[in-house]
Amino acid sequence: MGCGIGVYFASPFEIPVIFTGLSFILLLALWIVGRGVFKIMMTATLLMISGLMLAQWRSAQVAAPVLNESTRPIALSGQIARIEPQQGTSARFTLNQLQMAGFDPHDTPQKIRVTVRTQFGEAKPGDRVSFRAILNPPPEPVIPDGFDFARDAYFKGIGAVGFAVSDVAIIGRATEFSILSKIEGLRYQLADRVRQRLGPDAGPMAAALLTGMRSPIAEKDVNAMRVAGLAHLLAISGLHIGLVTMVAFFVLRAGIALVPAIALRLDGRKLAAIGAWMIALGYFLLSGATIPTQRAFLMTSVILLALLMGRQPFTLRLVAFSAFITLLFSPEALLSPSFQMSFAAVTALVGAYEILSGKSWLKPDKSRFGRRIAFYFLGVSLTTIIAEIAIAPFAAYHFNQFTSYGLLANLVAVPLMAFVVMPAGLLALILMPLGLEGWALDLMGLGVSIILKTAHQVTGLPGAEWIIPALPTMALVFFVMAGLCFFLWQQMILRLLSLPLLLVAAALAASQRPPDLLISRDADLFGATTVDGLAVSTLSKARYSREQWTRVTGAETAFLWNKALMEREAGKGRAGRPLAQCDAMGCTMGTAPNLISIAFTPEALREDCHKAHILLAAIPVWGACPIPDIVIDRFDVWRDGAHALWIDGGNIKIRSVREARGNRPWVRNRQHKETEQNQQSDEDGSSAFESPDESFQ
Template sequence: MSEEQDRLALWLPVFLGVGIGIYFALSSEPAWWTGALPLVLAGGVMAAAPMTSQAGLGRVAASALIAAAIGFAAAQVRTASVAAPVLEQKTGPVSLNGRVVLVETLPAGEGARITLERVRSSLIAPERTPEYVRLRLKRLPAESLVPGDWIAARAMLSPPPAPSAPGAFDFQRHAYFRSLGAVGFVVGGVTRTARAEDGPGGEGEFWRGLERLRQDLTLRIRTTLPGSGGAVAAALMTGDRSAIPASVNTAMRDSGLVHLLSISGLHVGLVAAILFVGLRAVLALVPPLALNFPIKKWTAAVAIPGTLAYAALAGMAAPTQRSFIMVGLVMVAVLADRRALTMRTLAWAAAAILLVQPESLLNPGFQMSFAAVAALIAVYEWKGEIQTPSERSGWAGNLVGVFVAVAVSSLVATAATTPFAVYHFNRFAVYGLAANMIAVPLTSFWIMPWAVLAFALMPFGLEALALRPMGFGVDAVIAVAEAVADWPGAGILAPAMPLWGLGLATAGGLWLCLMRRNWRLAGVAPLIAGLGSALLTAPPDILVDGEGRLLAVRTADGSLAVSVPRGNRLSREAWLRLSGVEEGEAAAWPRPGEADDAGRLRCDRMGCVVRAHGRAVALVRDRGALIEDCARAELVVSTVPAKRLCAGAAAVIDRGDLRAKGAHAVWIGADGITVKAVNDERGNRPWVLRPSERYPRRAPATAPPTPVDESEDDGGEE
C-alpha cells in the first residue's frame, strides 16, 4: 500500500484538470469566490484532520478537493486576464490598417494568411476593435510581407465562427484565449505602408523579430527543397505547416503519421537528445575533460537553451511549449542527479501547463501528447518490474532491440491516443503501426540529425549540405505515408464519441497508468466502455448552420446529403466527419420535384420535407410554403421568419433562432423529435457570442498569438 501512497502526488494534475473541466462545463460564468470557497473548506479539513492512518483517507480527499479548487480558480483567472474585444457582427468591406505579426504561406494556389495587431478602422470604434485580426489573401504582394510591416487593405470581417454543430470544435473559445477577435478575407490587394525596419522597436519587437527570422529560415528551406518535401521539412524545422499540399496531409493522416508534422514531444525530445548525446560524445573524446569533470551535466545544461532555441524557431505553438517544459524538466533532473524521465516528472509538467494555460486541458494536442507519454512510461515501468536482467550481445541484438522498442512504443502510443483521436477527429488510422515502424526510425536517426546540422550551418549559408540528405529522408516518409494510405480501409471514420465516453476512457487509462498494484487492471473496463460509447451515439438526422444557408439530411443508408456541395466548407467537412461520412461519399441533394432513393427526403422549389419513423420535418426556404408545412409537419425549420405564421405548429426553428442560438441538430425518433442548438449547450460564457451582446474592453497583449496548431484549428476564412 505504501507503494501506492508514493504515487498519490501523480494525481495532482488529474484533479487540477477536474476543477478546470468543471469550470468549462458550466453554463454561466461563476462568481469570483466559487473557486476560493472549496479551497478554504478543504484547507480547514486538512488543518483539523489528525496525522493518523485512520484520517489518511480524509486528508487525501481534502487534497483532491484543494487541487480541483485551484484548477477551477486558475481557469477563472485566465479567462478574466485574456478578455479582449471581439467583432460583434459581419462588417465590410472596411478599410483598415494594422501591423503584421504572422505570415502563413498556404499551398500553391491557395494564397496566404496574415495576422494583424494594432488594427484601426474608421468603421469600428477603438474600444470595439479586436486585439488581433486574421485575414486570408488570394496572393501575397510581389515583395513578401514580414512581421513588423504595416499594411493597409480593404477586407470583409466576421466574428470568429461558432461551432458548426452541437458538440463540435469551439473555435470561438479557441480564439478567445488567443485574443483573436475577427477573421476575414482581403478584397483586392494589400499595400505596405511602412517596413518593419523603418518603425520603432517598442513592445513585442523581440517576438516580431523572431517571427521574421522564422519566416526567413522557412523560405531558405523551401528554396533548397522545393515541392512537398520542402514543405514537410519546413514543418519539421520551423513548425510552418501552411504550405504542405492537401494530398500529403491526407496521406499522413490516413497512414497514422500526421503526428510527425506537428512539432511536439518527438521532435523536441530528439533535438534535445541529439544535442545531449552529440556534445557528450565530443567531450568524451577529450580524456582530461571526461575523467575530471561532470560532462554529463555540462551537456544537459547546454541542451536546455539549445532545445529552447529550436522551440522558439518552431513558433512556440502550444504542443511545442508543452514538449519543451517536459524536456526541460528531464534535463534539470539530470543536473540534479535524479532519474530523468519518470511519471512524477510528467505529472509536474502537466500541472505547470494547466496552471498557466488551463484551456490546454481542452486541446487535443495536450490530451494526446500526455496520454502517449504517460502510457509509454507506465509500460516501461511494468516492463522493468517483470523483466529479468539480461544482456544483449552484438549489433544484431541491439538492432532487434531498437525495432522492438519502436514497435512497442508505436503500438502503446496509438492505443493511448485512440480515444482522443476518435472524439476530436472521428478518425482511426488502421495501419498506423506499420507506417510508424518505418517512419519513426527514419525521422529519429536520419531526418532530425540532419535538421540539427542544417540549423548549425545556416549562419554560414551552408545549410544545403544538410538539407539535401534530409530531403531524401523526408521524401521517403512521404512515400511511406502515400503507400500505406492507399491500402484498403487505411483511414476509417468512426461515429462521434460522446463526452461522457471520453471521460470514461480517460479515467480508465489514468487508473491503468498511475496505479502500480494489480488493481490497476480495474481501469480496463471503463476504458473499453468509453471506446464503445461511440457505437451508442446516433448522428443527427438534420443539421442546419447558423445562417440557414446550409442544410444536411442523413439518408436511409447512413450517408449525408448536403444542400450546397461547395459552400461553407468548414461546416460541410465537420458535418461529414461527425456523421462518419467521407468527403467523396456524400449523397446528392434532390432537385426540386425529386426525392432521394428511399423517399426520406423530398424537395420542391420552396423547400424540402424529411420523413422518418412516421414523422415529418419541413425545411422551408420560401415564405409561401409556411401555411401548408406548418399544418402537416411536427417541426418546421425555416430560413425565413416563421413564428407568427406557424403559431399552430408543434415546434418552429426560424431565422431568428438560428442567428441567436447558432447551428441546430435534429434527431427524429419513434418516440419524438429532439432538437439541440449550439448556444444552448455552450451557455452564457465570455467566449460565446450573441447578437445583442456587448464585449469587454481591450486588454493589451505583450506577445503575438502563437501559430495555431492545425490539429485544433476549425475556424477560418473563405
C-alpha cells in the same frame, strides 16, 4: 486541477467568483484541521477548486473586444505579429496594435487574423501595414458540441477574422527591438529558405519540422500522413525535441571527450547536458512554442536536470509536473487535441516503461549487432502500439477516425526521422549562418520524401481509415479514467478496476447516435443522415459545415439529396425514422400528426404552415404559422446557431449550438427574434445573414 478546469469549461454559465472564493477558504480550513484520508480528500478537492479559479482568472485576463457583426470592406492598419505562409502565394497575417475605420479604440479588437491572397511585398513580422479587409466575428461551431473556434480565438486574444480585399501597403518598418518579433522574422525567413531549396514536395514538410509552420503543406500530404498514423510527425513534440536534444548531447559529449584539458577536469556528461538544453531551447523558440512543444521542452528540461543531479528521469511524476506547468499558464490547453493526445501518449509510454523496466527479456544483448537492431525495431513497434492505443479515444472524439496501418508506417518513418531527417535538419540549422546548409537540407529532403511516399502508399491500402460517429464527452472521460487507473495504481488488483471503466466508456460510445437532421448556422445547408452517407441540400454552399457534418455523423461521403434517393432510402430505412420526400421547394418526413417539413421557398412555407408538426425553414417565417408546434427558421439559426434533430418515431430531440455553448464570455448574445425581424425589414435583408468566410477554418 485538471478536473476543476474541466468543470469551468463544461459549465453552461459563468460560476460566480465569490462562490469559488468562499469554497476555497472553507476547504482550506477543513484541510488544516483534517487528518488521514479526510485530509487527502480535502487536498484533491482543493486542487480541483484551484483549477476552477485558475480558469476563471485566465478567462478574465484574456478578455478583449470581439467583433459582433460582419463588416463591409473597411480600411485598417496594424503591426504584423505573425505571418503563416499558406499554399500558393497567400499568407495568413496576425495583426495587433490595430486602427480600424469606424471603430472606437475601446471597441477595436486586440488582434485579428486575416488571410491575404493579394500582394503583400516584403512584409515581415514587426512591420506596420495597411489595407482594406472584410472582417467577421470568430466563427461558432457548425454543429452542437463541435469544435468552438470562437472559444479558441478568445483565449488567443483574436477578436475578428477576415480576408484582405486590397494589396498590403507597408507603412512602417520594424523599429522597436522585440525578441518575439525577431524570432518570428527568423522563422519566416528560415522556412522560406528551406522551401525554396527543397521545392514544393518535400520543402513544406521540412520547413514545418524546423519552424512549426505547417500551413503550406499540401492538403493531400496532410491527409495521407493522418490516415497513415504519421500525423504526430508533423507537430513538433516530444519526438522532435527529444531527437534534437539527444543528437546535441552525444555530439557535445564526444567533442568534449576529444579535448583532454576539459575531459580530465570537468564532468563531460553534465557539460553536454547543459549544452544540449541550450540547443533544445533554441529549437523550442524557433518552432513556435506550441502546446506539444511546451510539454516536450518542459519534460526534456526536467530530464536533463535529473541527469545533472544523478536522478531517475523517466517517471510519471515528470509527466504530471509538465502537465501542471502547462495548465498553470494556459488552462485552456486542457481542451486542445494536441494537449490531450500528447500527454495521453507520454503517460502511457512512461507508465508502460515503469511496468516493463524490470523484465529481463526486454534488455538487449549488446554483444550482437543484429540483436541490437532487432531490439530497436521491437522498441519502435511496442512504442507505436502503446501510443496508438493511448490516443485512439482522442482521435475518435476529435477527428472521428481510426487508422489501421499506423504500425506499418511508423516502422519506416520513425527510424528515418531519428537517423536521417532530424539530424540532417539540426546540422542544416548550424550550417545556415555560414551558407553551407545545402547538402544537409538535401539529405533531410530525401528522408522527408520517403516518409511522404510511405504515407501515400499506406493510405492507398484497403481499410486504411475507419470513419466513426462522434463520441460523447462522457465516453472520453471514462476512457481517460480507465487509463489513469491502470497506469497510476501499482497493484495489479487495483489496475483491474480500469476494466469496468472501459466497459462503461464503450457502452456510452456504442449508445451515441448521430443526428438525423442538421441545419447550418446560416440556414443555407440542410443535411440528413442516410445508410449511404450524408444527404445534403446543396453542394455549392457551406463547404466547411458539410465536411464537418460528414465526419461527425460517421458518413463516408456527402451527396446531393433528391426524390429518387430518398425513396430508395425507404427500402433501407433506419428503425424509428420516417421516409423523406424532397423536391425543389422542400422536403417532408413522416406523416401526420408527426409530419416534419423543410421549406426552401415562400410557396412551400405557406403550405407547410398548415400541415407540419415541425417546420424547418430556410427563409424567415413572417406572421402566423398556426399548425406547427416547433418552428425553426432562418432567424432562429442566426440567433442560436446550427441545430441538430434526433427523430425516434414521435419523439423528437432538438439541440442548438447556443444551447450547447451556454452563456460564456466567448459566446455572442443575439437580440430577440422580433427585434431582428424589424432590423431585417429595415435593412431589406442586405447583410443580416452574410456567411463568415470559411477560408479561416
